[in-house]
Amino acid sequence: xxxxVSWYLTLAAVLFTIGAVGMLVRRNILVMFMCIELMLNAAxxxxxxxxxxLNDVGGQVAVFFVLIVAAAEVVVGLAIIVSxxxxxxxxxxxxxxxxxx
Amino acid sequence: xxxxxxxxxxxxxxxxxxxxxxxxxLGALGVVxxxxxxxxxxxxxxxxxxxxxxxVEQDAQFxxxxxxxxxxxxxxxxxxxxxxxxxxxxxxxxxxxTFKGQRLFAGVVGLCVLVEIIVxxxxxWTTGAPSVAGAMKNQxxxxxxxxxxxxxxxxxxxxxxxxxxxxxxxxxxxxSRRHEERPTEFEDEQRTTELMP
Numbered sequence: 001x002x003x004x005v006s007w008y009l010t011l012a013a014v015l016f017t018i019g020a021v022g023m024l025v026r027r028n029i030l031v032m033f034m035c036i037e038l039m040l041n042a043a044x045x046x047x048x049x050x051x052x053x054l055n056d057v058g059g060q061v062a063v064f065f066v067l068i069v070a071a072a073e074v075v076v077g078l079a080i081i082v083s084x085x086x087x088x089x090x091x092x093x094x095x096x097x098x099x100x101x
Numbered sequence: 102x103x104x105x106x107x108x109x110x111x112x113x114x115x116x117x118x119x120x121x122x123x124x125x126x127l128g129a130l131g132v133v134x135x136x137x138x139x140x141x142x143x144x145x146x147x148x149x150x151x152x153x154x155x156x157v158e159q160d161a162q163f164x165x166x167x168x169x170x171x172x173x174x175x176x177x178x179x180x181x182x183x184x185x186x187x188x189x190x191x192x193x194x195x196x197x198x199t200f201k202g203q204r205l206f207a208g209v210v211g212l213c214v215l216v217e218i219i220v221x222x223x224x225x226w227t228t229g230a231p232s233v234a235g236a237m238k239n240q241x242x243x244x245x246x247x248x249x250x251x252x253x254x255x256x257x258x259x260x261x262x263x264x265x266x267x268x269x270x271x272x273x274x275x276x277s278r279r280h281e282e283r284p285t286e287f288e289d290e291q292r293t294t295e296l297m298p
Contacts, residue, residue: 002158003110003118006226011122011155013218015129015148017211022133024207030138030184034145037176038129041152044164051237052159053227057250058234063164064247065255067171068262072269074176078183079276085187086279 008049016042029081029093033074040070117158125151142180146173160237163244 019038026032044063051059110118124147131144149172156165234254240246251259 002114006223007118007122008155008159009222009226010219011125013215013222015125016218017215018126018129018133020214021207021211022129024210025204026133028138030180031132031141034132034141034180037145037172038132038148041149041172044168045152045155048156048159048161048164050227050229051161054229054231054233055237056232056234057237057240057246060161060164060237060243060247061234061250061255063161064167064251065258065262067164067167068266071171071176072265074179075269075273076276078179079273082183082187083276 002052005049005053009046012042012045012049015039015045027093029084032093033077033081037070037074040066114158117154121151121154121158124148125155138184139181142177142184145180146177149173149177160243163247 016039019035019042022035022038023032026035044066047059047063047066049059051057051063128144128146128148128151132141132148135141135144149168153165153168156162156168235246235250237246
């Protein structure tokens with residue numbers, strides 16, 4: 001029997017907070033993207049914890065879907081970042097404040 | 102809280118959780134605090150491994166394997182590819198405020214989020230009915246249970262994800278293609294004749 005579920009959920013809350021603060025503080029788009037991954041992983045950890053606590057397979061299946069969506073998101077997001085950098089604008093998110101269609 | 106930890110958990114499990122938790126938090130802090138994006142990506146690997154350990158600790162062996170394969174094997178490698186491709190592995194002043202007091206504001210917001218989650222949750226962490234989508238324990242191997250659930254209860258979402266992945270692949274190809282001038286028909290013919298032996 002592993003430690004109480006509240007410890008896992010507290011850890012997930014801490015991880016989510018670090019990701020959210022990183023998202024607000026950092027200006028490099030790639031690092032902001034990594035912070036999104038941190039937040040997704042915090043959510044995954046809570047899903048698995050609840051799956052264990054409630055003896056329910058749904059939580060682990062949800063994590064499976066989150067992984068798929070995260071992979072798709074990374075593929076599209078990095079492609080967008082590459083096409084932004086090709087235009088030789090700056091490296092930070094502040095340089096993209098004048099985007100137009 | 103400490104008594105709950107000691108009462109319900111065996112010592113090896115507690116130690117494993119403690120080590121993995123420290124790895125996860127240190128890795129996350131590294132992602133945010135390192136100035137070089139390459140170092141951030143490597144610290145992200147550390148966090149993801151820690152999460153995989155916690156998955157194993159909670160009897161989610163399949164997800165732990167998928168976590169290592171998909172996240173550290175594909176996602177972080179993709180991140181590193183893009184960092185190297187774009188040559189953005191130069192240092193950034195992490196704490197240069199874009200507007201005055203941004204850092205402070207971010208810290209306050211983060212602290213509020215953390216306190217809010219813990220205060221709201223600490224009364225009763227888990228509520229809700231158990232085993233709604235199917236039981237997990239004593240049902241056989243972890244992979245079997247998840248597979249059975251994916252191909253019965255969650256069959257439609259599972260099929261939709263395949264469409265999502267196809268869309269993502271096509272979008273990546275379209276977005277990362279260089280926008281060149283369209284070759285005229287003459288150039289097109291020339292190119293094909295050049296290619297012919």
